[in-house]
Amino acid sequence: MTDFSFAMLPGIDQEELLWLQELTKDYNEDNKRKFMALYQGRRKDPQTVLICCLVGLVCFAGIHRFILNQIGMGILYFFTGGLCIVGTIVDAVNHRKLAWEYNKVAAMEAAALIKQY
Template structure:
């Protein structure tokens, strides 16, 4: 598999690219390809997080928190109008950090899952 394959992910930044390369450096080509397929399905594009966050300013608040598996925060935002819009505005500013935290955990989960299955 091409080393630039990770760069084709939408909205990927340099930090995430380095993280994925380091996380998968010991994987063989087949395992790396399986990692990429699984990670691509779980990964959240930062632009999607931003759009759903901005949607919370005019419609339903908290959708971006549900997308990042922060269910309780999503419910809190939903019932408080994004904490009276202040929380939603802060999240709109920090949308890349929200996406990065989710994506980092998703990548570790996928790598751990592949590690368990490849040992058999």
């Protein structure tokens, strides 16, 4: 498995690609495959976050926060109408940052699981 296999992930940007390569540089091929399988299952695509955020503008506000496992913020957005729509618009603009923060945590969890074995 080459380092370019991470490039096949949907919506991946250069920063995330380089970070994943650095995180897995000491892994053998088998561990890289395991990491890729774990990370791919947990990773959230930035476009999915954006679409859910935009759906929140017209119906269920905060759905993107539920998808990112931010349950408390999701409930807050739901009951306040996306913090009076302003919070939802800010999240739509910052959707890549929200996805990157979630994906970084997911990668660290997957790396910790690989190191346990």
